[in-house]
Amino acid sequence: MRQIILDTETTGLEPSQGHRIIEFAGLEMVNRKLTGRHLHLYFHPDRAIDPDAERVHGISLDFLSDKPRFSSTGREVVDFIRDAELIIHNAPFDVGFLNAEFDRIGIAPVTQLCAGVIDTLAMARDQFPGKRNNLDALCDRFDIDRSNRTLHGALIDCELLAEVYLSMTRGQESLAMDIDLDDGPLDLQHGAGFERKPLTVLATGGAELAEHRGYLDDLDKIVKGSCLWRTLESGEGAA
Structure with missing residues (x-):
């Protein structure tokens, strides 16, 4: 199965208020192994960045001054995630922004473009009810090193989220059987x-x-x- 661990950074909290994606990051995983293939893009939003949002991700409008618009390079995102299952922490947020950007360039929404969406925040709330389940808390819970994460960058978050997801679903590998096929093919039926x-x-x-x-x-x-x-x-x- 092809999966994409995905994160975005934005100018604010609400796409309905005209806020835009300014950073996209995605890591490809096939059969629970990272392939090394990734996509990391910055976009000029054609609007101001909310100060609260900039304090979180550290991306300024000056930094984005020479970056392309989503309308010119956003199709790279579409091609990268197409037909994959997406793994996102707090998926409604990122999916809402992706759908708004896709709509501007005439692309179908995520639900039609991709094989499905896994929300690791919802998973964590089911596994650890009543506890803090943001990415930092989950990294601490699973002893995942986040010493290189000084800002809330999308690519760094994807790398951490990949480890968190594999930790939360680590029991799935045990369903596989080691079968000796030296004596011929196995009739599974x-x-x-x-x-x-x-x-x-x-x-x-x-x-x-x-x-x-x-x-x-x-x-x-x-x-x-x-x-x-x-x-x-x-x-x-x-x-």
Whole structure:
């Protein structure tokens, strides 16, 4: 699967108020591995940059004075993200700005152009309810080095977000099986050539049970009641 980790910087918060994209960055990832292919562009917005926005990303109008307009180079963005699944932190923000820029140059919106959008902020809120889930907080949570991130630059954020996304979804790789095909092709439909070995069942020790109960206690505090596991254990969740 081809995915693009994407970030933008803008002149302000609302595309409906005429704010524009001034920086685009995207990193290509195929089958959960960064390919080294990326796209990084700056755009002149033909308007002022809000002071609050400039304090965040550090991009001034003077710096953008010799940069092209989105209307002249924005199709590079279109070609780069076309048919890919996008990975974005706080996706509604960036998608809203991309759609506004695409509309100005007669391009279909992101939902028609791309295979889908993954919002890592929404993912993080599901995984860590009640906690701070901005990019800095997630980097700290997953022990991702962000020492080179002094400003909120789009390309640096993409590199960090790629590591965050892989950390949040790291269990997915375990679904793959290492299969020895020396004896010929495997019939995946009927299981020919694949012999399942008996499963080894290990008894749970007292220390493990105590640790499990402590984990469930923490979950109860988060949900402010009985977590689903406790409900199932008590038989209340049985059909």
